[in-house]
Amino acid sequence: MYNRGCLLRAYNYKRQVRPTFLDTGRRNITVAKGGLAELRCRIRNLGPKEVAWRKLSMDYPLTVGTFVFEKDDHISVDHKTLSSDVAEWNLVIKRAQPKHSGTYECQISATNVLTHHVHLHVLDSPSGVESAIELGGTKYVNLYDPITLTCNATFGRDALSSAQVDWFHNGQIIKSSDSHWSNRLRIAQYIASDGRTIISELRITHSVHEDDGRYVCRTTNYVNDRQETDSIDVIVLTTANKDISKRTGDKAGIHDGESTYIIFALSDVFSLAKQARNKTCTHRPWSLLGGHGNVIK
Secondary structure (H helix, E strand, C coil), X not given: CCCHHXXXXXXXXXXXXXXXXXXXXXXXXXXXXXXXXXXXXEEECCCCCCEEEEECCCCCCCEECCEECCCCCCEEEEEEECCCCEEEEEEEECCCCHHHCEEEEEEECCCCCEEEEEEEEECCCCCCCCCEEEEEECCEEECCCCEEEEEEEECCCCCHHHEEEEEEECCEECCCCCHHHCCCEEEEEEECXXXXXXXXXXXXXXXXXXXXXXXXXXXXXXXXXXXXXXXEEEEEECCCCCCHHHCCCCCCEEEECCEEEECCCHHHHHHHHHHHHCCCCCCCHHHHCCCCCEECC
């Protein structure tokens, strides 16, 4: 077990070691308008010092640590610890615009400020992006049964990081925090193996009548500011019978040619049989039920 003296010496040694920037191989970056720009800054032996990002054309830092000073929701810092003495402090610019072009400086606060420069060029136009959307799933469901809908949204590779998928029900955006969906809703989202398709699955664990209606999957592509939608109508049936294909409707009889066959409830058949056995039945069987026709034996 290390004693306090050893720990202090190790800490002081780490403070005395000069931090160094490591090569990431990405000093000049070009992205299309609306794309994702990641400016990487990899450092060894940072110790207790702070990392800041600054655009050379500005007099103030954009970020210090993971805190963002710039009032731009496109900008964030992605901090990754790669080993005990190596970490990355990457400046991330989502939905990059031409105004973000320029030279950026990753700084380490020390007696002498250490700097690492990355050049960013954002094209004036978005890259050519082909997109498509397809929605499928449960159209007819028995009351209390689950509803599963799957939306496949395909984008260009450069646009995937700037894409968003939303779900709507009867014109209202679906949120798990809504009391209507409480403890019944699950939306899972993942990227397909082709690297271009987002698969979003909406699952309602048990349906109620209010789940009837039109469901819409909407994709937003921030590369070209384009939205696409697909919809599906879901009907929640009143019956809880699993075999809905055998439902006979509200009519008591099924017509076949000129004959009308009356389907008796099982209890009625037993009652008629008992009366016949006791020889107390003085009426025709169908007259007891208020109907006419031939009884199916």
